[in-house]
Amino acid sequence: MASIELSGVSRAFGEVKAVSELSLHVADGEFLVLLGPSGAGKTTTLRLVAGLERPDAGRVRMDGHDVTGSLPASRDCAFVFQQYSLYPHLSVFDNLAFPLRSPLRRSEPAEVKRRVEEVAALLHIEAKLARRATELSGGEMQRVAIGRALVRRPRVFLMDEPLSSLDAQLREELRVELRRLQRSTGATVIYVTHDHVEATTMADRIGILERGVLQQLGTPLEVYGDPRTLPVAQRLGSPAINVLPAQWFEGRTPAGTAHVAIRPEDVRLSPEGEAAGFRVIECSLVKHQLVAERQGIEVHARVMLDQPLAPGSPARFGFPAERCLFFDAAGRRLAGAAHPGGL
Numbered sequence: 001m002a003s004i005e006l007s008g009v010s011r012a013f014g015e016v017k018a019v020s021e022l023s024l025h026v027a028d029g030e031f032l033v034l035l036g037p038s039g040a041g042k043t044t045t046l047r048l049v050a051g052l053e054r055p056d057a058g059r060v061r062m063d064g065h066d067v068t069g070s071l072p073a074s075r076d077c078a079f080v081f082q083q084y085s086l087y088p089h090l091s092v093f094d095n096l097a098f099p100l101r102s103p104l105r106r107s108e109p110a111e112v113k114r115r116v117e118e119v120a121a122l123l124h125i126e127a128k129l130a131r132r133a134t135e136l137s138g139g140e141m142q143r144v145a146i147g148r149a150l151v152r153r154p155r156v157f158l159m160d161e162p163l164s165s166l167d168a169q170l171r172e173e174l175r176v177e178l179r180r181l182q183r184s185t186g187a188t189v190i191y192v193t194h195d196h197v198e199a200t201t202m203a204d205r206i207g208i209l210e211r212g213v214l215q216q217l218g219t220p221l222e223v224y225g226d227p228r229t230l231p232v233a234q235r236l237g238s239p240a241i242n243v244l245p246a247q248w249f250e251g252r253t254p255a256g257t258a259h260v261a262i263r264p265e266d267v268r269l270s271p272e273g274e275a276a277g278f279r280v281i282e283c284s285l286v287k288h289q290l291v292a293e294r295q296g297i298e299v300h301a302r303v304m305l306d307q308p309l310a311p312g313s314p315a316r317f318g319f320p321a322e323r324c325l326f327f328d329a330a331g332r333r334l335a336g337a338a339h340p341g342g343l
């Protein structure tokens with residue numbers, strides 16, 4: 001396995017800056033998730049690491065060696081794509097064996113069999129080895145695609161939304177399995193997704209990419225609890241963080257505050273005082289979710305209730321000052337705390 005270092009890497013396609021001055025260190029054995037919306041530069045970043053794309057500027061290093069100019073084969077990265085790219089006419093066994101039988105490797109047949117069976121067992125597809133790839137379900141095909149990356153024991157795994165074409169339950173199962181596999185093999189993984197749940201549950205660290213720029217890099221807890229910008233705060237969490245106008249708090253916020261943001265689990269439903277004048281829109285006891293509105297702005301709260309609140313009925317919220325995050329008009333986080341008297 002290997003560590004990966006990008007320093008000041010940029011790649012443009014005509015006018016589009018797909019990746020801008022990206023600096024990133026992925027430790028040996030780390031599971032790093034790149035999270036960002038469509039067009040953020042996630043796939044381009046993986047391709048730059050794999051050597052499928054050359055940077056216009058900056059260096060790529062693996063285990064401290066500069067590989068910026070080296071060919072993909074010498075970098076030894078396994079790529080798992082969003083769409084399973086199996087050979088349809090081949091059996092599952094032959095699909096898995098394919099990378100081992102390449103002219104570069106030419107492993108012994110007994111060794112090929114042993115490695116294929118080992119990987120098939122890890123991914124629970126032993127029973128399907130004789131089947132043709134086309135006779136598998138979507139989830140099984142994607143397991144085979146992952147297995148094909150695993151079987152050759154590359155230095156680095158690059159996974160580009162490998163689970164996004166699967167249904168929710170299977171995605172969750174494979175998420176857990178992939179993470180277990182990664183831990184047991186000590187693999188270095190860069191995993192791309194635009195699913196924040198996937199990012200927070202799988203990552204050692206998350207890098208948030210927007211328009212080719214790395215916005216923040218940290219553990220899921222750091223990025224969730226201590227976001228540096230409003231877009232980063234909004235990227236993680238479901239329901240999304242509440243964004244409230246500073247005017248609601250009448251000068252009790254730090255100077256320059258334009259937005260006050262608070263997570264749904266931090267909003268209190270108060271029987272009296274504090275922020276009144278909300279109307280209930282929706283209330284779900286099962287999801288512990290209450291949505292209410294004031295002046296056209298919705299507030300989502302995660303609360304435990306014995307009785308549902310009827311839509312249209314009044315509600316009062318509390319926004320504990322120590323749980324509020326303050327942002328200026330440009331979306332930058334303000335360091336200051338709330339007025340000692342609270343919000």
Ligand SMILES: Nc1ncnc2c1ncn2[C@@H]1O[C@H](COP(=O)(O)OP(=O)(O)OP(=O)(O)O)[C@@H](O)[C@H]1O
Nearest residue numbers: 013016018036037038039040041042043044045194
């Ligand atoms: N080969 C290319 N030629 C021209 N433009 C490209 C090329 N590859 C990527 N781009 C552009 O670079 C930007 C980043 O693309 P990239 O594929 O890295 O985004 P992404 O984060 O993977 O998005 P998605 O979530 O949709 O897969 C986009 O604006 C895209 O149109």
Ligand SMILES: [Mg+2]
Nearest residue numbers: 042043044160
């Ligand atoms: Mg992509």
